[in-house]
Amino acid sequence: MLIYMHSILRLTNRKSRPFLPSICGPGANLSIERTSSAALHVKQLGETQPHHRNLSMAKETHTWIQASEVIPMFPTMVWKISLTPELRDAIDAKAIAALEGLRRDLPVLDPGQGWQSEQTLHQREEFQDLISCVTKFAKSILRFLRVGPDAFEITGCCATVLANGAIHKVHSHPNNFLSGVYYVRIQSGSDTINFHDPRSQTRIIRPPAVELTAKNTDQVVVRVTNGTLLMFPSYLEHSVDTNMGEEERISISFNIMFTSFTEQLSKPLW
Numbered sequence: 001m002l003i004y005m006h007s008i009l010r011l012t013n014r015k016s017r018p019f020l021p022s023i024c025g026p027g028a029n030l031s032i033e034r035t036s037s038a039a040l041h042v043k044q045l046g047e048t049q050p051h052h053r054n055l056s057m058a059k060e061t062h063t064w065i066q067a068s069e070v071i072p073m074f075p076t077m078v079w080k081i082s083l084t085p086e087l088r089d090a091i092d093a094k095a096i097a098a099l100e101g102l103r104r105d106l107p108v109l110d111p112g113q114g115w116q117s118e119q120t121l122h123q124r125e126e127f128q129d130l131i132s133c134v135t136k137f138a139k140s141i142l143r144f145l146r147v148g149p150d151a152f153e154i155t156g157c158c159a160t161v162l163a164n165g166a167i168h169k170v171h172s173h174p175n176n177f178l179s180g181v182y183y184v185r186i187q188s189g190s191d192t193i194n195f196h197d198p199r200s201q202t203r204i205i206r207p208p209a210v211e212l213t214a215k216n217t218d219q220v221v222v223r224v225t226n227g228t229l230l231m232f233p234s235y236l237e238h239s240v241d242t243n244m245g246e247e248e249r250i251s252i253s254f255n256i257m258f259t260s261f262t263e264q265l266s267k268p269l270w
């Protein structure tokens with residue numbers, strides 16, 4: 001489920017709102033505040049207007065055009081899967097128990113506060129079922145993209161817990177190729193993630209949208225549920241709105257990079 005947003009990003013003072021410092025990258029000291037429209041409409045991926053619509057309109061009104069074409073390029077993709085209930089329950093039980101152990105001696109989060117675990121959860125036994133899913137998912141994405149090399153590794157994995165009222169500011173995951181999130185415990189009011197237009201220059205001129213579509217939006221809200229596993233390019237900025245639920249929002253993030261980057265990929269291409 002996708003929701004297209006037309007937002008105005010407004011820099012806010014660090015002290016003005018609670019937010020969670022990001023371990024995931026130098027996301028700067030920004031928090032995001034949406035000042036325009038609420039969710040306007042929902043479209044499924046691939047439900048955008050066919051490319052030939054403009055062509056047919058041109059035929060009707062512009063007899064001077066023999067043919068026309070809209071050429072989409074440089075797509076930005078977020079991959080989303082849902083684990084089976086059995087697998088999800090097994091992963092979540094181990095993850096929650098492990099996180100409770102890590103937080104045993106820590107104070108209970110106050111409203112607006114967040115907590116992030118160590119970044120090496122992928123090395124713990126309790127998370128190996130999840131890591132197995134992540135690995136298979138990443139392999140399928142590399143095949144989808146038709147890129148290699150085949151060897152990659154998870155370079156970091158951490159849990160994020162957001163109490164009621166907490167947000168996760170806009171950030172990306174530098175120095176990795178793919179990143180992702182697995183959702184352990186979310187509820188209504190904390191079940192979305194925002195993705196932001198990676199084309200930075202489109203922010204310079206921002207005419208009002210007559211209709212919000214995939215072609216003019218600058219923010220896409222993806223609704224997730226317990227057991228959802230998302231993956232996306234590490235450069236793609238994302239954020240999490242204020243947790244409006246009463247319960248803690250628990251997710252597990254991870255990064256993936258090619259194992260042989262230095263040996264095989266970093267040589268000059270010129």
Ligand SMILES: [Fe+2]
Nearest residue numbers: 024171238253
């Ligand atoms: Fe992230």
